[in-house]
Amino acid sequence: MTEISAPARPQRGAVAYILRRSPVAALLVALFLIAALLGPWLAPHSMTDTNLGQALQPPNATYWLGTDALGRDVLSRLLGSAGIAAQAFLIVVLTGGVLGTLFGLVAGGIGGLTDLVLSRVIEILQGFPTVLVAIVIVALLSPSLTNAMIAVGLAAVPDFARVARGVAIQLREREFIQAARGLGMGEMRILASEVLPNMVGPLIIIASFDGAQAIMWEAALSFLGLGVQPPYPSFGSMLREAQNFLAIQPSLAITVGLTVSAIILGLNLLGDGLSDYYDRSDK
Amino acid sequence: MTKPTKTGLAGAAVMNRAQFLKLLGGSAFATMTGSFGLTTAALAEGGDLVVGISSDIKTLDPQMSPLDVFRHTIRSTVFEALVFINPETLSADPMLADSWQKSDDGLTWTFNLKSGVTWHNGSPFTAADVVYSITRVQDAKVGSPFAPQLTAISKAEAKDDKTVVLTLAHTVPGLLANLAVIQIVNEASIGTITTAPVGTGPFKFANWAPGDRIRVEKYDGHRDPPKVAAIEWRIVPDSQARLAGLQDGSLQMVALVEGKDVIQAQSSAGIEVIQTKPYVLYENFNINTKRAPFDDKRVRQALAFAFDRAAYTKSIWFGFARPTINPVPPEMATYLPGSAEQYPFDLDKAAALLAEAGFSKDKPLTMEILTPTGFDSLKSMALVLQDNLNRIGHKVTVRELEITVWIDRILTKPDYDLTTNNYNTGPEDPASMFNSPNLAPTANVSLWNPPGYADLVGKAAAEIDPKKQVELYQELQKLLLEEMPQITIDHLPLFFLGSEATKSLVIGPSGIDDYKKIAL
Numbered sequence: 001m002t003e004i005s006a007p008a009r010p011q012r013g014a015v016a017y018i019l020r021r022s023p024v025a026a027l028l029v030a031l032f033l034i035a036a037l038l039g040p041w042l043a044p045h046s047m048t049d050t051n052l053g054q055a056l057q058p059p060n061a062t063y064w065l066g067t068d069a070l071g072r073d074v075l076s077r078l079l080g081s082a083g084i085a086a087q088a089f090l091i092v093v094l095t096g097g098v099l100g101t102l103f104g105l106v107a108g109g110i111g112g113l114t115d116l117v118l119s120r121v122i123e124i125l126q127g128f129p130t131v132l133v134a135i136v137i138v139a140l141l142s143p144s145l146t147n148a149m150i151a152v153g154l155a156a157v158p159d160f161a162r163v164a165r166g167v168a169i170q171l172r173e174r175e176f177i178q179a180a181r182g183l184g185m186g187e188m189r190i191l192a193s194e195v196l197p198n199m200v201g202p203l204i205i206i207a208s209f210d211g212a213q214a215i216m217w218e219a220a221l222s223f224l225g226l227g228v229q230p231p232y233p234s235f236g237s238m239l240r241e242a243q244n245f246l247a248i249q250p251s252l253a254i255t256v257g258l259t260v261s262a263i264i265l266g267l268n269l270l271g272d273g274l275s276d277y278y279d280r281s282d283k
Numbered sequence: 284m285t286k287p288t289k290t291g292l293a294g295a296a297v298m299n300r301a302q303f304l305k306l307l308g309g310s311a312f313a314t315m316t317g318s319f320g321l322t323t324a325a326l327a328e329g330g331d332l333v334v335g336i337s338s339d340i341k342t343l344d345p346q347m348s349p350l351d352v353f354r355h356t357i358r359s360t361v362f363e364a365l366v367f368i369n370p371e372t373l374s375a376d377p378m379l380a381d382s383w384q385k386s387d388d389g390l391t392w393t394f395n396l397k398s399g400v401t402w403h404n405g406s407p408f409t410a411a412d413v414v415y416s417i418t419r420v421q422d423a424k425v426g427s428p429f430a431p432q433l434t435a436i437s438k439a440e441a442k443d444d445k446t447v448v449l450t451l452a453h454t455v456p457g458l459l460a461n462l463a464v465i466q467i468v469n470e471a472s473i474g475t476i477t478t479a480p481v482g483t484g485p486f487k488f489a490n491w492a493p494g495d496r497i498r499v500e501k502y503d504g505h506r507d508p509p510k511v512a513a514i515e516w517r518i519v520p521d522s523q524a525r526l527a528g529l530q531d532g533s534l535q536m537v538a539l540v541e542g543k544d545v546i547q548a549q550s551s552a553g554i555e556v557i558q559t560k561p562y563v564l565y566e567n568f569n570i571n572t573k574r575a576p577f578d579d580k581r582v583r584q585a586l587a588f589a590f591d592r593a594a595y596t597k598s599i600w601f602g603f604a605r606p607t608i609n610p611v612p613p614e615m616a617t618y619l620p621g622s623a624e625q626y627p628f629d630l631d632k633a634a635a636l637l638a639e640a641g642f643s644k645d646k647p648l649t650m651e652i653l654t655p656t657g658f659d660s661l662k663s664m665a666l667v668l669q670d671n672l673n674r675i676g677h678k679v680t681v682r683e684l685e686i687t688v689w690i691d692r693i694l695t696k697p698d699y700d701l702t703t704n705n706y707n708t709g710p711e712d713p714a715s716m717f718n719s720p721n722l723a724p725t726a727n728v729s730l731w732n733p734p735g736y737a738d739l740v741g742k743a744a745a746e747i748d749p750k751k752q753v754e755l756y757q758e759l760q761k762l763l764l765e766e767m768p769q770i771t772i773d774h775l776p777l778f779f780l781g782s783e784a785t786k787s788l789v790i791g792p793s794g795i796d797d798y799k800k801i802a803l
Binding site: 048049050052053055056069070071143225229230231243244245246247248 | 521522526591595663670
């Protein structure tokens with residue numbers, strides 16, 4: 001075929017496809033987004049105010065999901081944690097996504113020695129143990145969500161880089177790229193305006209999986225006291241506190257655990273759905 | 284109000300592990316429980332007592348660490364002092380000293396040592412060891428935190444192998460209580476005290492894997508040998524994991540637990556709560572009084588008003604702790620009547636005092652509260668104070684630190700604003716509290732030593748007339764409550780969890796326990 005055309009740019013139809021194919025994913029992700037964006041306004045109580053007189057209340061009319069050991073409203077804290085989780089998601093996807101895509105795009109698009117060097121750098125990054133790097137960064141700086149998540153973001157760089165590089169290599173010899181070259185466009189401009197838009201689909205899929213991972217890492221690091229600092233809630237620190245009362249008030253740990261699982265499940269299903277969608281539209 | 288539901292819930296939820304496994308049934312689980320049973324039985328037969336503790340010790344030198352975990356481990360087993368404070372009578376029982384006499388003027392004390400006592404390396408224990416140990420603690424170069432206990436002793440000498448004579452600069456009613464926390468060490472092996480300590484205690488040191496476990500083994504040469512072959516302390520920072528260990532038999536005892544653990548244990552069959560008198564320990568905030576703005580007593584008083592002690596003891600300690608602002612418990616004769624209730628929870632008053640000191644919503648007080656990991660109640664304490672102060676517009680952060688880092692920040696450097704802490708009240712001797720690392724005029728965590736304080740502490744400790752001594756101690760408490768270098772929160776007992784067999788543990792009021800009677 002001699003027809004010169006860029007592959008279909010994928011956005012259109014993706015949302016409709018997800019809604020149709022995996023409504024559960026759509027629902028869970030939508031709930032997560034609502035909680036993350038509107039949490040502070042939706043929360044029935046303060047998420048940080050302690051009230052020792054109301055400690056460890058079971059779920060009731062005032063406190064729908066009960067209260068924790070310091071009398072703080074569990075529902076409000078869960079909503080706050082969703083906001084933190086969303087921040088973790090964003091920081092990781094932005095750090096990993098921007099750096100990874102840049103690395104992959106340049107490596108795959110230019111090839112040769114550049115590819116060789118960048119690929120090795122990516123492999124080195126891939127070898128880093130995420131948790132250890134996160135702990136070291138937090139120890140050097142100080143415990144905070146941003147510090148912990150930048151470490152996790154660095155660990156996500158290889159995922160994005162590999163996908164971006166793969167797509168870039170695939171596209172490099174395609175007709176529309178050669179046409180662009182023939183028109184006298186510079187390599188960097190071709191990468192930015194022709195190659196990059198065509199890897200958005202696969203990158204979004206990676207983002208949904210790595211973002212879900214980020215939420216898990218955030219919970220894990222906060223569980224260890226290395227992430228969000230008190231009094232602000234996070235799934236991890238809530239779980240850590242709930243663990244102390246497993247036998248007295250099991251609902252504490254169960255609600256947090258179920259919430260995190262639901263968010264991760266939603267994001268993973270979303271990733272699967274998107275993956276199906278792009279596979280189909282590629283063919 | 285909330286209590287009945289809570290215990291009700293706990294009753295339903297805490298079936299013990301055996302019941303849980305039974306419930307699950309199935310042959311796989313039967314084999315599993317079978318093997319579980321086997322390992323527990325094997326442990327018990329070997330006679331190893333496995334104890335869970337929350338955090339690690341920092342050194343093996345008994346004269347160098349005031350840490351609670353250390354008192355209840357190495358100091359209680361490998362080493363001995365001249366006397367042992369009986370937790371029931373709060374008076375001194377013989378330990379390395381068989382008997383003692385004091386001269387009529389109270390300035391010369393003669394201790395007759397037990398004969399036939401040997402060090403774990405086989406060499407005989409003599410009066411020279413006692414003299415060496417006392418002078419070592421007193422030596423400023425050694426820097427022992429126990430030095431304030433011995434300020435009254437001007438001379439220690441060995442009259443013969445079995446007699447020690449202590450000469451005092453002034454009289455001290457609590458000399459025996461002071462000596463009860465001074466472990467006697469062996470001069471010949473002092474070089475290896477941090478790696479292979481040698482003591483006279485019923486157990487000899489076996490090994491210490493930092494962060495993991497500490498092991499001591501029965502010393503057959505002891506005059507009253509213990510019944511268990513060894514004690515192994517496992518460092519399990521997570522309280523839920525310690526409780527689970529107790530339930531599945533991998534731990535036979537858990538040391539120093541909190542109210543939430545006691546509540547959970549009470550509803551499990553077969554777990555016994557072992558506890559001391561209810562005023563052996565107090566929890567508090569230490570304030571760095573050398574650092575602005577905490578050098579201003581109005582700021583310190585404001586912090587004292589900003590904490591609801593009654594609600595804290597009720598919900599975090601499930602009522603096992605008793606709220607107070609005065610570290611001296613009402614049970615002691617020296618207690619200042621009515622003082623426990625001073626500084627009632629009053630956020631308006633706290634805000635007003637802070638405003639006087641120049642802090643308001645527009646110019647908030649910024650501070651950091653440190654709290655050591657592994658102490659959940661202390662962390663809750665920090666979070667409650669943080670929230671109360673943030674609510675009136677201030678900027679408080681809470682930082683949880685590993686215990687060794689925490690010690691470095693509060694004692695070694697010191698570099699902190701506020702820290703949570705707890706300490707023994709020392710009910711056996713009123714002088715003990717004011718000579719503890721929290722309050723000793725020579726050196727204390729709060730770096731607090733106002734003019735006249737050292738004199739008053741010295742005078743009170745030396746006063747022989749009980750009535751006058753009470754007056755002096757009440758004056759000290761007034762000073763303490765006015766100046767507020769530390770905010771006391773509550774009095775509480777020490778809690779251990781164990782089984783019927785481990786109930787014979789004797790928990791000493793100063794943290795020196797007797798494990799000899801435990802038979803598995």
